[in-house]
Amino acid sequence: MGGSFRGRFPLAGRDLLSTRDLSREEILLILDTARSMERLARSRGVAGVLSRKVVAVLFLEPSTRTRLSFEAAAQRLGARVVTVAEASSSSAAKGETLVDTARMLAGYADCIVMRQGETGGARRAADAVDVPVVNAGDGAGEHPTQALLDLYTIRRELGGLDGLSVAMVGDLKYGRTVHSLAYVLLPFRPSFVFCSPGELRFPPELVSDLQSRGAPVAETDSLALALKADVVYMTRLQRERFADPAAGERLKGAYVLTRALVEAHHPEALILHPLPRVDEIAVDVDDLPTAAYFRQAQNGMYVRMAILKLILGR
């Protein structure tokens, strides 16, 4: 798509492919709209805002959580949804290209929400069709709605975004989520604490880049130190990432958040996680008022409602 009309509805008709395409003002517009979507969903349940629209949801990689979040978002705005959720769709199995699949969907629907494994695939699809495309994750590439929902949750829980210290914990090397979040936070002058095993450090070239853009960065392998931050963003540590499985198991254990740790080090720290978690947050943390990860998942729906409304609204 790639339209770029700027008027009263600056995102109308546009794709959402990367957070890097968004200005600070556009990010704030999305967050503000998400807040009003939250109020709308809580008061009305299902609204008629998009009752004339059909949203196509194309998930060629499994991601139940993200798929349902988008579907529920579309439904709560009154839109109709058609879904392809197949490890390998029948069209793909017949050799069809992603671009051809997108062109077909563009004939049926007013918008395409797309998850698939090729980096840049969403952008190539968007270039080929004349309906807006929302990137719901393209392999090692971008997953912009995740970063936006993380941002929304921080703002919603803490009341603001400016000047926060944000710790990121776990697999910081391969974690697309933490890289995107770091960049989307940048305009709000954060400081970072990156906490990981040595083998899974935040990529040094990204650290340098963040620093060159004015963000203080500390690196540590101590979870206790990371817990001093305003926001503690936990991620999964997959044992397969470690060369030595036994050492991996031991290392993993050092990055498990427990209630005792939180209470000992910083009971006020906001605790986030993109979910699904495996065992990196003990269940005894769940009841803490600062454990926001299930609210974070729910916020994903409000943020996706905002994006669909801004893109598809009149």
Place this chain on the structure above:
Amino acid sequence: MGGSFRGRFPLAGRDLLSTRDLSREEILLILDTARSMERLARSRGVAGVLSRKVVAVLFLEPSTRTRLSFEAAAQRLGARVVTVAEASSSSAAKGETLVDTARMLAGYADCIVMRQGETGGARRAADAVDVPVVNAGDGAGEHPTQALLDLYTIRRELGGLDGLSVAMVGDLKYGRTVHSLAYVLLPFRPSFVFCSPGELRFPPELVSDLQSRGAPVAETDSLALALKADVVYMTRLQRERFADPAAGERLKGAYVLTRALVEAHHPEALILHPLPRVDEIAVDVDDLPTAAYFRQAQNGMYVRMAILKLILGR
């Protein structure tokens, strides 16, 4: 969830996990409501009763019939539906627990309809979330809407529930369905005829329990005798259940209902089956006016409409 507000809408906001949680009055309320749902569906097709609601349907075990019945029920009440129907959902594949999955869904939807393989799983999920949970089958545990639709069908076909003789035929040892139905019938003073091969008898401790609660029980291996009852509830006999496959095949044949058998022994007997059938009811039975199993399947939709309306209605 587990709310227990009792007022004008005694089931509003409550879970439906087991028929044992329901009083006789609540059961009759569900059956009466199902009757008005049947009228509503027949006259209006799709109503707006739940047009502000989103229902999440989580089926981690395949059961097309039950899933579609719930989805059609929600749709006919105007609700929106989001579905996870995967042998192993992607979240589960990533190691997420059932409780975490339920918490995620509770952030998106107003109600969770859940089918999965762990006995007691629905109750554990319900305890963890603040939206109502409907158990659509939890392994060897409960499948309350099946028992309720069986009851609805008997009442609808015969005009009442009191004092009936009910024969159950086939695999009575492993058949969760027949156990639940026996118990949900109890308040209506039934007498039972249990008809099965010796290896697949109704569990003796349950027989004793039913008797101690005042229900006369007869056991037989003769289908002809079972056919004397007011209601004949057929079930599948899986050959794998028998130690000796050849003997199993022979025994199975002794529990096949044919039109000739029905006409010879009791043309008025109401014939039910939870479906899908394999070959335990010959297709020549289908056209008999007393062959109610396809109406029974349809009644499942009306009963599920009633449950969703009572739980989610204002």
Place this chain on the structure above:
Amino acid sequence: MGGSFRGRFPLAGRDLLSTRDLSREEILLILDTARSMERLARSRGVAGVLSRKVVAVLFLEPSTRTRLSFEAAAQRLGARVVTVAEASSSSAAKGETLVDTARMLAGYADCIVMRQGETGGARRAADAVDVPVVNAGDGAGEHPTQALLDLYTIRRELGGLDGLSVAMVGDLKYGRTVHSLAYVLLPFRPSFVFCSPGELRFPPELVSDLQSRGAPVAETDSLALALKADVVYMTRLQRERFADPAAGERLKGAYVLTRALVEAHHPEALILHPLPRVDEIAVDVDDLPTAAYFRQAQNGMYVRMAILKLILGR
């Protein structure tokens, strides 16, 4: 179903199983209605025409494109959709027959759209249920909505259907699509050019039959000659169809449409393809104004809207 009431709504309540069941007048009614559906979809997005209806979509063979097209069609008319899209549905896996599955669905929905692998399966299902059945492909049998959308596209692109020369290219032996299209064109006095490798010729008995019904037929293995027709209908050539794979690869290459070929031989030829394509149309053809295959896919939605409206409308 098989009702045959003819009144103001000549297709109301009827099945659509084969284009052979349709008169020339009924075909034109469907095409005219599809045109008004196209206008409705473009102006309103989602209409309320079928807002009281539930459509069951049963796809036991994978066909993402056709399934989504029907689902989007139903949704754009305001209908509710319940879907079974499983290589082997759980009921089928439990041994249930297609007829029993259809009976179950008829209890939930107002119409069944059905795709499965048994020739004649849709008709057997239709005979067993009292709601209309739409055949969305039954193995080697019929796929009537494909032929109708091809016809709609030709009329929409060229302004009329009468007296056209129509070339069909590729696998004409096994291609159900081209056989159906040839027959549905017959009332409009076409002439045919069948262009294929010798091993994959249009079946001689069908050629004779078309000729005996008054249609001139030419056969060729030259794509350049085929390009002289008013309409060029490309299809996939699967290498597995050839006895000698190496020769197959060479032959396939002779049936690849490129922009250079089109421009050299007949820039006005209307180019169609049922999609998905693999490599039989080069992507440099896509931008030609006569390359109508993505519009053709979109037209599938309008034609299916027309069929659902005519069958389910009051």
